[in-house]
Amino acid sequence: MLRNYLTIALRNLLKNRGYTIINLVGLAVGLAGILLIVLYINHELTFDRHHTKARRIVRVLETDPNLGIAASVPFPVGPTLQLDYPEQVEATVRLYNFQSATLPLQYEDPVGNRRQFNESAFFFADSTFFRVFDAQFLKGNPQTALDDPYSVVMTQSAAQRYFGPADPMGKVLQFEKLHDLHVTAVVADPPPASHFHYELLASFAALRTIMPKGIPDEDWYTNPVWTYALLRDAADTATLQAQLPQFAQRHLHPALKETARFQLEPLTDIHLHSLAEGNIEPNSNIRLIWIVGTVAVFLLLIAGINFINLSTARAFDRAKEVGIRKVAGAHPGQLIAQFLAESIILCLMAAALAVFLAWLALPVLNNLTDRHLSLQHQSGVWVLFLAATLLIGIAAGSYPAFVLSSFRPVEVLKGRTGGRPTGNAWLRQSLVVVQFFISIALIGATITAYRQLRYIQKARLGFEAEQVVVLPVERTSLVSKYDAFKQQLLTHSAIRAVTGVNEIPGTGTPNSTYRPVGGSDDDMKLYSVMYVRDDLTKTLGIPLLAGNDFPSTYESENIIALINRAMMQEMGWATPEEAIGQHIEGTLEGRIRVVGVVDDFHYGSLHYKVGPLLIDYCSLEKLKNYFTHYVLVRVQTDDLPGVIRDIGATWQQFTDQDAFDYYFLNDELQQLYHSEQNFSKLAGIFATLAALIASLGLLGLTAFSIQKRKREIGIRKVLGASESQIVLLLGKNFTLLIGIALVLAIPVVYLGMSRWLEDFAYHISLRADIFLLAGLAALLLAWFTVSWLTVRAAWTNPVDTLRAD
Numbered sequence: 142m143l144r145n146y147l148t149i150a151l152r153n154l155l156k157n158r159g160y161t162i163i164n165l166v167g168l169a170v171g172l173a174g175i176l177l178i179v180l181y182i183n184h185e186l187t188f189d190r191h192h193t194k195a196r197r198i199v200r201v202l203e204t205d206p207n208l209g210i211a212a213s214v215p216f217p218v219g220p221t222l223q224l225d226y227p228e229q230v231e232a233t234v235r236l237y238n239f240q241s242a243t244l245p246l247q248y249e250d251p252v253g254n255r256r257q258f259n260e261s262a263f264f265f266a267d268s269t270f271f272r273v274f275d276a277q278f279l280k281g282n283p284q285t286a287l288d289d290p291y292s293v294v295m296t297q298s299a300a301q302r303y304f305g306p307a308d309p310m311g312k313v314l315q316f317e318k319l320h321d322l323h324v325t326a327v328v329a330d331p332p333p334a335s336h337f338h339y340e341l342l343a344s345f346a347a348l349r350t351i352m353p354k355g356i357p358d359e360d361w362y363t364n365p366v367w368t369y370a371l372l373r374d375a376a377d378t379a380t381l382q383a384q385l386p387q388f389a390q391r392h393l394h395p396a397l398k399e400t401a402r403f404q405l406e407p408l409t410d411i412h413l414h415s416l417a418e419g420n421i422e423p424n425s426n427i428r429l430i431w432i433v434g435t436v437a438v439f440l441l442l443i444a445g446i447n448f449i450n451l452s453t454a455r456a457f458d459r460a461k462e463v464g465i466r467k468v469a470g471a472h473p474g475q476l477i478a479q480f481l482a483e484s485i486i487l488c489l490m491a492a493a494l495a496v497f498l499a500w501l502a503l504p505v506l507n508n509l510t511d512r513h514l515s516l517q518h519q520s521g522v523w524v525l526f527l528a529a530t531l532l533i534g535i536a537a538g539s540y541p542a543f544v545l546s547s548f549r550p551v552e553v554l555k556g557r558t559g560g561r562p563t564g565n566a567w568l569r570q571s572l573v574v575v576q577f578f579i580s581i582a583l584i585g586a587t588i589t590a591y592r593q594l595r596y597i598q599k600a601r602l603g604f605e606a607e608q609v610v611v612l613p614v615e616r617t618s619l620v621s622k623y624d625a626f627k628q629q630l631l632t633h634s635a636i637r638a639v640t641g642v643n644e645i646p647g648t649g650t651p652n653s654t655y656r657p658v659g660g661s662d663d664d665m666k667l668y669s670v671m672y673v674r675d676d677l678t679k680t681l682g683i684p685l686l687a688g689n690d691f692p693s694t695y696e697s698e699n700i701i702a703l704i705n706r707a708m709m710q711e712m713g714w715a716t717p718e719e720a721i722g723q724h725i726e727g728t729l730e731g732r733i734r735v736v737g738v739v740d741d742f743h744y745g746s747l748h749y750k751v752g753p754l755l756i757d758y759c760s761l762e763k764l765k766n767y768f769t770h771y772v773l774v775r776v777q778t779d780d781l782p783g784v785i786r787d788i789g790a791t792w793q794q795f796t797d798q799d800a801f802d803y804y805f806l807n808d809e810l811q812q813l814y815h816s817e818q819n820f821s822k823l824a825g826i827f828a829t830l831a832a833l834i835a836s837l838g839l840l841g842l843t844a845f846s847i848q849k850r851k852r853e854i855g856i857r858k859v860l861g862a863s864e865s866q867i868v869l870l871l872g873k874n875f876t877l878l879i880g881i882a883l884v885l886a887i888p889v890v891y892l893g894m895s896r897w898l899e900d901f902a903y904h905i906s907l908r909a910d911i912f913l914l915a916g917l918a919a920l921l922l923a924w925f926t927v928s929w930l931t932v933r934a935a936w937t938n939p940v941d942t943l944r945a946d
Contacts, residue, residue, distance in 0.1 A: 164448055165491050167837035168533065171444025172495035174830045175529060177506055178437040179522050180499075180514045185430055188334045188412035192275045196375045197231075198408040201368040202417050205401045205667060212417035213240075214403065215361045219267070219368040221392060226384065229377040234267045234274070235345060236337075236367040236421070241615040241770065245799050246341065247315050248303045256303055259613065259802045262340040265348055273371045280310055281326025290346035293322040296330045299340040316343070317616060318798050320351055333513040336411045337367075337421035362394040362728075367421060369408070378405055396654045396665060396728050418649065423815055428897075432820070436827045439579045441529060443834045446572040448488070449537040477543060484538025485531065492530040509822045511815075570878055576835040577882035577919055578889075583828035585890035585915035589907065590821035593898065596905050597814055603742020603751075604646060605682035608776050609806035610788060611645060615770040617799040619792070623674065623769055626795050633787045635778035641674035641769040646681060647810045649745045655755060657712050658724040658732060665728065668708065669744060669754045672768035677703075677756065678739060680775045687717030688737030691758045700730050701758045703737040708753035730757065746813040750902040773806065820897075832919060836926040843875070843927040875923055883916035890915070 189195055201218055203211040219233035238244060243259035268287040276283065279297060286294050293314060300309040309324045316322055322343050331338045349355045357363075372378060385403040393401055406415060413427040500516060507514055614620055627639040644650050650671050656664040675691040677683065686706065704712070704720065714720040717738035725733045733755070741751045757768075776784050785803065792801045811818075857870075891907055898904040 161487070163837050164487060165494065167447045167834045168444050168488065168491035169494035169498060170830055170837075171440050171447070171834050172492055172526070172530060173498035173502065174440045174827060175437050175444070176495060176499045176522070176526050177502060177514075178433055178440070178827075179525055180503075180516070180519065181506070181510065181512065182430055182434055182437070183519065183522055184334055184512055184514055185413060185425055189336055189408050191332050191334065192408065194273065194275075194371060195408050197372045198273060199370050199372060199378060199405040200408065200411060201370060202404040202406055203364050203401060204404050205397075210404070210417040211364055212415070212419040212421075213366055214364045214368050216357050216366050217359065217361060217392070218366070218403070219370070220358075222368075222370060222388070225388060225391075226381055229372055229381045230370050231373045232269045232272050232371040234269045234272075234369050234371075236264045236266050236369075237345065237348065237365065238264050239616060240365045242613050243802060245317055245617060247318070248312065249315070257800045258302070259800045260341060262338055264339055264342055265345045266339075266342045267345045269371075270342060273369055276331070277329035279327045279329060280308075281328075283326070286326040287342065287344045289323065289325060290344050290349070291320070291322050292325040292344045294326040294328060294342040295324055296328055296340045298330050300324075300327050314341075316347075316351065318618075320347065322347065336408075336424060361392050362397065370405070378407065381405060397667075400667075423812075426816060429816065429820055432897075433823065436583065436824075439583065440827065440831060440834070441533075443576050443579055443831050445533045445536060446576050447834055447837065448533055450572050481535060481538040485534035488530050488534030488537070492526070509826075510819055570874075573835075573875065573878050574882045574885070576831075577879050577923070578885045580828070580832045580835045581879075581883055581886040581912075581915045581919045582890050582893075583824065583831050584918050585886065585911055586894055587821065587824040587828045588911050588914055589890070589894040589898075589905070590817065590824050592905050592911075593901065594814065594817055594821050596903075597747055597817070597901075600743075600747060600903065602647060602810075603683065603740060606647065606807040606810055608778075608781075609681070610774040610776060610785070610803050611806050611809060612772040612774065612788070612792070612803050613770070614641075614772050618796045619772075619799060620769050622795050623772070626772070626791065627674075629791050629794065630774060630788065633784065633791075635776050635780070635784045635787070636774055637777050638676050638680040638775040640676045640680040640773050641771065642677070642773060643672040643768040643770050645771055645806065645809055646671070646742075646744055646773075647746070647806075648813060650754070653730075653755075654728040655725050655733075658726050660726070668711070669752060671744065671754065671756045673756055673758065674769065675758070678737075680773050683742055684740040686738045686740055688721045688735070690737060700733045701736045702733045703739055703756040703758075704735055705739050705751070705754040705756075706741045707751060708755055709738050711753040725755065727755075727757075733757070747903045748813075748901055832922050835919075836922050872924065872927070875927070876920065879916065879920050879923060882919070883912065886915070887912045 192198065200212070201214050201222065203214045205211075216235070216237075219235045223230040223233045243261050244263045245257070246260050246263060247255055247257040249255045266287060270287060271283040278286075281294070286292065295303070295309060303309070303314070304312060309327055312324045314322045314324065330340075345356075370381075372381065382405050385405070389402050390398055406417070411420075412424050413430060415424055496516070503514060503516065506512075614623075619626055623641055627641075630636050630639050650669040652667045653670045654665050655668050655670075656666065673691070678685055678690045688703070691701065691703070702725065704725075706717070709717060709720045712720070712723070712725065714723060720735050720738050723735045725735065727733055736758075739756070743751055744754055745751075774788060778784050788803065789801045792799075857866075890912065894907060898907075
C-alpha cells in the first residue's frame with residue numbers, strides 16, 4: 142500500500158512539473174533561510190555555556206547614573222569581594238591588558254631569529270583563571286599553570302605562530318623586551334561562542350614588577366580590570382547583590398561613593414543582555430535575536446502559505462480522480478493518506494534541496510556575521526528543521542485530503558462539489574495578502590536600516606576622520622620619543638599634522654571628577670575627559686570657537702585644557718570668550734586653566750548624546766608617557782600605500798624593538814556599528830528571500846488563475862478587448878492584494894523600526910517614502926514575476942482557446 146501511495150504521488154508530481162518546480166524551489170528557499178536563521182540563533186544562545194560552572198559565574202560591573210555601566214572595575218574589587226564575603230564567593234579572577242588595543246611580545250630563538258607581534262588577545266590573569274573557566278589543556282597542568290609569577294599560557298594557534306612545530310613548553314617570550322615569560326601550558330583555542338577570546342594568558346602576579354608602581358591594590362578610583370566571581374551556589378547571586386551597596390560605601394574612592402555602585406551580571410547574560418560599555422569584545426543584543434527569530438517565523442509562514450496555496454489550488458483539479466477512486470472502493474482514509482503522502486514527499490524533497498542551498502550560503506552568512514556556524518553536530522537544529530518540514534507538509538496536505546475525501550462520488554462525477562466554493566479563492570487571496578504583508582514589512586525594515594547606517598556614515602561627527610592613520614604606541618619605546626618622532630613624520634610632504642591621544646576620538650572616553658574653582662564638594666561631578674598632545678584640532682579639523690590649540694612646547698607646571706561647548710555651559714559660562722582663562726578643579730589633576738573652547742563633536746558613538754568634555758593637555762612628563770596611547774597622523778595623498786611605507790620607515794628609525802602596526806580612523810569608527818551593519822545585511826537578505834518566495838507563489842497562482850479563466854479571456858478578446866485590457870484585468874487583482882498588504886504593513890514597520898531607532902541618540906526620521914518604496918518594490922517585483930504569463934495569455938489567439946475548450 143505504501144509503495145502504491147509513493148508511486149502515485151511521484152506520477153502526479155511529474156505530471157504537473159511546472160507547479161512541482163515552483164512549489165519545490167519556493168519551499169526549499171524558505172526552508173534554507175529558516176535553517177540558517179536557526180543555526181545563527183542557536184549559536185548566539187549558547188555563548189559561554191560550554192563552561193561547566195557557567196551558572197555560578199558572574200561578572201562584576203561598576204554603575205553610575207551619570208555615566209552608565211562599566212564592564213571593568215578597580216583592581217582590588219575581586220580579592221576584596223572574596224575576602225568580605227567568603228560564604229558566597231568561592232573564587233575570583235581578574236583580566237587586565239593595560240586597556241590597550243595591543244601588547245608587544247616577541248620570541249628569539251637560540252640562533253637569533255626573532256618573531257615579534259603586537260598581540261590583541263593577550264591578558265594578565267589571576268592564577269585562579271582555570272578554576273573558574275574551562276579550557277582543554279594540551280600541555281601543562283591546569284592547577285599550576287599560572288602559579289609562577291612569570292608564567293604564560295598559550296593557545297594552540299598562538300604556539301604555532303611563535304614556535305611552529307617545536308614544543309613550546311619552557312620557551313621564553315619577552316614582554317616589552319624587558320620581562321621574560323616562561324610557557325607553562327598550551328590549551329586549545331577558546332570556542333567561538335565565548336564573549337572573550339584569549340591567545341596568551343600571563344600571570345597577574347607579573348604586574349607587580351611590570352607596572353612601575355606595582356599592582357595598585359589600594360586604587361578604588363580607576364576601573365581598568367575585568368573581574369569575575371565564582372559563587373558557591375547560583376542562588377547566592379541575589380544575596381551577594383543585596384550586600385554590594387554597603388561594599389561600595391566601605392571601599393570606593395570618596396568622590397565615587399555618592400553615585401557609583403557595583404552590580405553582578407551572570408556570565409551567560411553577557412553576550413545578549415549586557416548594557417555595559419568597555420567589554421573585552423563587542424557583544425550582540427537579545428533584540429537582534431528576537432528580530433531574526435521573527436524573520437524565521439515570517440519565512441516559515443511565507444514558505445508554508447506558498448506551498449499550501451498552490452497545493453490547495455491544484456487539489457480541486459483532482460476532484461474527478463477522487464470520485465473515480467471512491468467508486469472503485471477507496472475509503473476516505475486511503476484518500477487522506479494519498480494526499481498527505483504527496484505533500485510530505487514534496488516537502489522532504491524541498492528539505493533536501495534546502496540543506497544543499499544552506500550549505501552553499503553558509504560561508505556568506507559566516508562572513509556577514511563574523512561567526513563560525515556549521516551544519517555539523519547540530520542535533521537540536523535538525524530536529525526543529527525536520528519538524529518544521531513535516532508540519533508544512535501535513536498542513537498543506539490536510540485541507541485537500543480531508544475536503545476532497547469527503548466529496549460524494551456521484552456529485553463529483555456530475556461536475557459538482559457539494560456546493561463548496563471551488564478552490565476557496567478568498568482563502569488563497571488572504572494568504573497572498575499575508576505573504577506580501579511580511580515581504581513589505583521586511584523591505585521597509587531593510588530600507589530603514591540602510592538609511593540609518595548611511596546617516597551614521599555621513600553624519601557630521603564634528604571632526605574629520607578621513608585619511609587619519611592611527612598608530613597604537615602604548616607601552617612601546619616610541620612614547621618617550623614622541624616629539625622627535627612627530628617632527629620626523631612632518632618632514633614627509635603627504636603628512637599634514639600629528640597628535641597623540643589616550644583614546645581614539647569617536648569611540649568613547651574615560652571619566653574623571655571636576656568642578657569650577659571655588660565650587661563646593663557637591664559641585665564635583667564625573668565628566669568625560671580626553672588626554673591629548675599638541676595639534677589636536679589641526680589633526681582632526683575640530684573647530685575652535687575661542688582661544689588657542691595647545692602649544693608645541695609648554696613647560697609650566699600649570700595644567701591647561703580645552704573644553705567643548707557643552708562643558709562651557711555646564712560650568713556656567715555664557716560665551717566661549719568668557720570661558721577663556723577660567724579654571725576648573727580636577728580630583729586627579731588639581732587646578733586646570735581653560736585656554737580654548739571647541740565646538741561639540743562626537744567623542745563617543747552616535748548611540749549617545751554629546752555631553753560635557755574636558756580635553757586635558759599632557760604637559761607634564763608623567764602625563765605624556767602615561768596617556769599617549771595612540772598617535773594620529775593626518776595625511777593628504779592619493780598614494781596611501783606610499784605614505785604608509787614612509788610612516789613605517791620612520792617608525793623603524795626610532796624603534797626596532799616594537800612591531801609597526803596601523804589602521805585608519807574611519808575604519809575603526811565603522812566597527813562601532815558592527816551590530817547594526819549585520820542587522821542591515823541580514824534584513825536585506827531575508828527581505829529578498831521573502832519577496833522571492835512570495836513572488837514564486839504569485840507566479841503559480843497566476844498561472845492557475847489564467848488556466849481557469851482562459852475561456853473568459855478568449856471570449857473577451859472576441860468581443861474586442863485589447864491586449865492591454867486583458868493584462869490589466871489579470872493584474873488588478875494581485876495589485877489590490879498588495880495594496881491591502883501595504884496598508885497593514887505600515888503601522889507594523891513604523892512601530893518596530895521606531896523601537897530600533899531608539900538605540901541611537903541621533904537617527905533618521907521615518908518618512909512616508911520608506912513605506913511607499915517598500916510597497917512599490919513589492920508591486921514591481923510582483924508585476925515583473927507574472928508579466929510574461931499575463932502578456933502571453935493576452936496575446937493568445939482566442940480561436941485556439943475556444944477550440945480547445
